[in-house]
Amino acid sequence: xxxxxxxxxxxxxxxxxxxxxxxxxxxxxxxxxxxxxxxxxxxxxxxxxxxxxxxxxxxxxxxxxxxxxxxxxxxxxxxxxxxxxxxxxxxxxxxxxxxxxxxxxxxxxxxxxxxxxxxxxxxxxxxxxxxxxxxxxxxxxxxxxxxxxxxxxxxxxxxxxxxxxxxxxxxxxxxxxxxxxxxxxxxxxxxxxxxxxxxxxxxxxxxxxxxxxxxxxxxxxxxxxxxxxxxxxxxxxxxxxxxxxxxxxxxxxxxxxxxxxxxxxxxxxxxx
Amino acid sequence: xxxxxxxxxxxxxxxxxxxxxxxxxxxxxxxxxxxxxxxxxxxxxxxxxxxxxxxxxxxxxxxxxxxxxxxxxxxxxxxxxxxxxxxxxxxxxxxxxxxxxxxxxxxxxxxxxxxxxxxxxxxxxxxxxxxxxxxxxxxxxxxxxxxxxxxxxxxxxxxxxxxxxxxxxxxxxxxxxxxxxxxxxxxxxxxxxxxxxxxxxxxxxxxxxxxxxxxxxxxxxxxxxxxxxxxxxxxxxxxxxxxxxxxxxxxxxxxxxxxxxxxxxxxxxxxxxxxxxxxxxxxxxxxxxxxxxxxxxxx
Numbered sequence: 001x002x003x004x005x006x007x008x009x010x011x012x013x014x015x016x017x018x019x020x021x022x023x024x025x026x027x028x029x030x031x032x033x034x035x036x037x038x039x040x041x042x043x044x045x046x047x048x049x050x051x052x053x054x055x056x057x058x059x060x061x062x063x064x065x066x067x068x069x070x071x072x073x074x075x076x077x078x079x080x081x082x083x084x085x086x087x088x089x090x091x092x093x094x095x096x097x098x099x100x101x102x103x104x105x106x107x108x109x110x111x112x113x114x115x116x117x118x119x120x121x122x123x124x125x126x127x128x129x130x131x132x133x134x135x136x137x138x139x140x141x142x143x144x145x146x147x148x149x150x151x152x153x154x155x156x157x158x159x160x161x162x163x164x165x166x167x168x169x170x171x172x173x174x175x176x177x178x179x180x181x182x183x184x185x186x187x188x189x190x191x192x193x194x195x196x197x198x199x200x201x202x203x204x205x206x207x208x209x210x211x212x213x214x215x216x217x218x219x220x221x222x223x224x225x226x227x228x229x230x231x232x233x234x235x236x237x238x239x240x241x242x243x244x245x246x247x248x249x250x251x252x253x254x255x256x257x258x259x260x261x262x263x264x265x266x267x268x269x270x271x272x
Numbered sequence: 273x274x275x276x277x278x279x280x281x282x283x284x285x286x287x288x289x290x291x292x293x294x295x296x297x298x299x300x301x302x303x304x305x306x307x308x309x310x311x312x313x314x315x316x317x318x319x320x321x322x323x324x325x326x327x328x329x330x331x332x333x334x335x336x337x338x339x340x341x342x343x344x345x346x347x348x349x350x351x352x353x354x355x356x357x358x359x360x361x362x363x364x365x366x367x368x369x370x371x372x373x374x375x376x377x378x379x380x381x382x383x384x385x386x387x388x389x390x391x392x393x394x395x396x397x398x399x400x401x402x403x404x405x406x407x408x409x410x411x412x413x414x415x416x417x418x419x420x421x422x423x424x425x426x427x428x429x430x431x432x433x434x435x436x437x438x439x440x441x442x443x444x445x446x447x448x449x450x451x452x453x454x455x456x457x458x459x460x461x462x463x464x465x466x467x468x469x470x471x472x473x474x475x476x477x478x479x480x481x482x483x484x485x486x487x488x489x490x491x492x493x494x495x496x497x498x499x500x501x502x503x504x505x506x507x508x509x510x511x512x513x514x515x516x517x518x519x520x521x522x523x524x525x526x527x528x529x530x531x532x533x534x535x536x537x538x539x540x541x542x543x544x545x546x547x548x549x550x551x552x553x554x555x556x557x558x559x560x561x562x563x564x565x566x567x568x569x570x571x
Contacts, residue, residue, distance in 0.1 A: 001372070001375070002373060004372075005369060005372035005373050008369070008372070009358075009361075009365075009369045012361065012365060013358050013360055013361065016358075016360035016361065017360050083355065083356040083357075083358075084352050084353070084354050084355040084356060085355060085356070085357065085358075087319070087322070087324055087350075087352050087355075088350060088352050088355055088413075089373075090322070090323075090324055091322050091324075091345060091348060091350040092345060092346075092370070092373045092374065093342045093343075093345040093346040093373070093374070094345075094373060271324065271325055272324055
């Protein structure tokens with residue numbers, strides 16, 4: 001009951017503060033632009049036009065979904081500390097876990113809605129350009145289903161940062177740094193290490209695990225056509241067969257749980 | 273059973289004692305004013321009662337359970353010192369949220385808005401509210417759901433005199449219904465007649481905890497007796513009573529609580545020479561200054 005009450009309020013606040021509109025707008029805009037851009041080449045290559053769009057949107061989502069998730073979540077605890085409402089909430093018969101889960105539920109719904117709108121618009125655009133004949137919706141559905149745990153992970157990371165920072169201003173700065181490091185610099189670092197290592201021990205043994213450890217990379221690999229996975233991440237052989245995506249799934253589904261758990265641990269230490 | 277039983281509570285931050293061995297009991301239906309300078313430990317004490325901050329030593333029993341226990345929290349009303357509700361919500365939406373958390377019906381939440389005088393503004397956004405109106409939202413949620421213990425931290429700051437009056441009426445109704453109320457405040461004059469007991473914290477120590485009359489006795493603060501005389505007799509009266517002349521027809525003398533009756537007897541013994549007598553005991557403000565500054569103020 002407490003969880004739902006918190007979720008209801010947070011959702012209302014997200015709607016009023018235009019977070020829902022902003023998230024939907026960002027997802028819709030970028031999905032449409034990429035679908036348009038991809039559509040220009042797709043016809044000539046004889047590839048399923050939706051798959052082309054999905055590949056572009058996957059690359060985009062790796063950046064955009066974590067960003068939206070962090071923007072939704074950075075204020076969740078720090079903002080309440082600053083406004084003095086956290087002390088009040090904790091004077092009510094509510095546990096910290098319930099407060100956290102309630103906020104998570106609301107933000108997750110906002111995120112899921114924004115991604116759904118973006119993907120639906122892309123699909124509509126592709127169908128309107130090419131008709132329904134050659135289109136397979138499976139990649140699109142897979143993209144949606146895997147984007148959700150990716151978003152959930154970064155919601156959890158946002159709450160963790162929020163309760164560690166305790167001030168909204170500090171939290172907002174930190175989530176941008178976290179986003180840069182985890183989403184942009186992590187891959188660049190791996191790439192640099194790969195080049196420097198030149199096919200040595202790092203490339204064959206450590207690299208696959210590092211790729212697995214990052215939910216954004218797991219998300220990306222899961223949504224790549226199988227051929228490219230083999231080409232891009234042949235090192236994953238070490239973790240099983242080429243098509244065995246168990247490790248990737250565990251990473252993608254394990255991260256939200258771990259991130260929320262860490263956020264809860266950190267939130268428990270906050271004295272409002 | 274006491275609504276609140278604080279027993280030798282200590283709160284230390286590092287080596288600094290913010291609250292030093294405070295004991296305080298509040299019974300159902302009692303209204304207690306908790307006074308003290310900024311940093312005297314009032315807010316820390318309230319946070320310990322709510323279970324938001326652990327105690328360093330001692331014990332607190334809230335409605336028969338440990339502070340922060342779920343059962344205790346469902347029967348506590350709390351108004352934090354400086355609380356800023358989401359400006360994007362209306363008063364009604366915010367209060368209905370609190371009603372859901374306390375399992376109170378939505379209709380009750382709407383009634384409460386009327387009761388605190390926000391009926392007309394209920395559907396406006398909180399960001400358009402004045403400071404006093406926001407404070408009323410806070411008060412409404414604090415008294416929601418028939419709490420057995422209500423903790424109000426600086427509740428009347430930002431309220432105009434009429435609102436303050438209404439506020440204390442609400443507090444009286446609560447106490448009449450058996451709720452124990454703890455009010456921390458700086459607004460001393462209004463607390464004088466509106467609470468049953470005064471507790472004063474100085475540097476974390478409880479230096480006073482009694483009703484106003486008993487505090488006056490302990491403090492041995494002089495009572496001021498003002499005598500209005502016949503215009504020509506002012507000199508004579510001043511000499512007879514050993515009083516100080518204030519002007520052409522008023523003299524003033526001071527006495528202690530124990531001497532009050534004798535002094536008044538002497539005054540009325542003057543018969544026709546006097547026209548009026550006015551007796552002013554030490555105000556709460558004077559008492560507060562006495563207890564919160566004097567080193568031997570503790571009992």
